[in-house]
Amino acid sequence: xxxxxxxxxxxxxxxxxxxxxxxxxxxxxxxxxxxxxxxxxxxxxxxxxxxxxxxxxxxxxxxxxxxxxxxxxxxxxxxxxxxxxxxxxxxxxxxxxxxxxxxxxxxxxxxxxxxxxxxxxxxxxxxxxxxxxxxxxxxxxxxxxxxxxxxxxxxxxxxxxxxxxxxxxxxxxxxxxxxxxxxxxxxxxxxxxxxxxxxxxxxxxxxxxxxxxxxxxxxxxxxxxx
Amino acid sequence: xxxxxxxxxxxxxxxxxxxxxxxxxxxxxxxxxxxxxxxxxxxxxxxxxxxxxxxxxxxxxxxxxxxxxxxxxxxxx
Numbered sequence: 217x218x219x220x221x222x223x224x225x226x227x228x229x230x231x232x233x234x235x236x237x238x239x240x241x242x243x244x245x246x247x248x249x250x251x252x253x254x255x256x257x258x259x260x261x262x263x264x265x266x267x268x269x270x271x272x273x274x275x276x277x278x279x280x281x282x283x284x285x286x287x288x289x290x291x292x293x294x295x296x297x298x299x300x301x302x303x304x305x306x307x308x309x310x311x312x313x314x315x316x317x318x319x320x321x322x323x324x325x326x327x328x329x330x331x332x333x334x335x336x337x338x339x340x341x342x343x344x345x346x347x348x349x350x351x352x353x354x355x356x357x358x359x360x361x362x363x364x365x366x367x368x369x370x371x372x373x374x375x376x377x378x379x380x381x382x383x384x385x386x387x388x389x390x391x392x393x394x395x396x397x398x399x400x401x402x403x404x405x406x407x408x409x410x411x412x413x414x415x416x417x418x419x420x421x422x423x424x425x426x427x428x429x430x431x432x433x434x435x436x437x438x439x440x441x442x
Numbered sequence: 443x444x445x446x447x448x449x450x451x452x453x454x455x456x457x458x459x460x461x462x463x464x465x466x467x468x469x470x471x472x473x474x475x476x477x478x479x480x481x482x483x484x485x486x487x488x489x490x491x492x493x494x495x496x497x498x499x500x501x502x503x504x505x506x507x508x509x510x511x512x513x514x515x516x517x518x519x
Contacts, residue, residue, distance in 0.1 A: 274507055281504070310507065317509040319451075324458050364455055364510055398456060 217441055219245035220258040224279045229265035236421040242441050250282040260297040260440060261288055263304030265419060275360045276306035285311055297341060298413045302358055305415030314408055314415045316365030322398025326359040330430060331396055333404045333418055334384040337377050340407050342414045345439040351388045352432040354418035356396060361417040363399035370400060381405035381416055443488040445497055446516045449506045450481035
C-alpha cells in the first residue's frame with residue numbers, strides 16, 4: 217500500500233510518519249511537497265502534524281490553500297483514503313473535509329503526554345482491526361486540540377457514528393477528568409460521513425515502536441493495511 | 443483605502459484566553475470584570491479599486507473560520 221505524506225513549511229511529524237509507515241512490511245511512504253499540484257500514485261494521503269505556516273491566523277488556515285490541497289480534495293471526494301494527524305486534523309477541518317474546528321485547549325496549556333483513547337467503532341478503514349471499546353495508549357502534543365462543533369453537527373456525528381476515538385481513562389471510561397483539552401464529547405478523532413477521511417489529535421505514528429513506550433498506534437495503520 | 447477586520451470567537455465557543463485575561467484583571471484589582479473575550483484585529487491597506495464583495499469572501503474563507511468565529515469588515519477612505 218502506498219502512502220503520500222504531505223509536507224508543508226512547518227510540518228514536523230512528516231519524518232515520523234515516513235519512518236513509522238516504511239517500517240511496516242506492506243507499506244511504502246513518500247513525502248510530497250505542498251507546492252506540488254498533483255499527488256503521486258498512492259492509496260492513502262497522510263496530512264502530518266506540526267505547525268504549518270507557524271499556525272499563523274489559525275492552525276491549518278493557510279496550509280489548506282496550498283496547491284496540493286486541491287488535489288487532496290479531489291482525491292477525498294472520489295473516495296480516496298485521507299488521514300490527518302494533529303495539525304493535519306486541523307488542516308482537514310479548515311479545508312472543510314471534516315466538520316467542526318479545533319480551538320485552544322480549555323486550560324491554555326500545550327499538552328505533551330500519553331493519553332488513553334477509546335475506539336468507538338471498528339466500522340471504518342482506520343479502526344477495523346480494533347474492536348469497539350479498545351483502549352489505545354497514544355501520545356498527544358497540542359495547544360489547540362479542543363474539538364468544537366455546533367449542536368446540529370454533534371448530533372450528526374453521533375447519529376452517523378463518525379466519532380472514532382474518544383479520550384478516556386485507563387479503564388475506558390470517557391469522563392471529563394479524562395478529557396485533556398475540553399473537546400466536546402471527549403472527541404479525539406472523527407471521520408467524515410463517507411468514512412474515508414479521518415482526523416485525530418493523537419499521534420499514532422509516534423506509537424509504533426516499543427522504544428517509544430507504546431505500539432498502540434499500529435492499530436490504526438494496520439487497519440489501513442488490512 | 444483601508445479595511446479593518448474584527449474577528450471574534452462566537453459566544454457559543456469556549457474562550458479560555460478571555461477567561462484567563464478576565465481572571466488576571468481581577469487579580470490586578472479591577473472590580474466588576476465580567477466576561478472578557480479575546481479576538482483579532484486585521485488591518486489591510488488597499489488600493490482604491492479593491493472589491494468589497496471579494497473582501498467579504500476573503501473574510502469568510504481565510505481571515506475567519508465561520509464554525510468558531512464571527513467577523514465584521516469596515517472599509518475606510
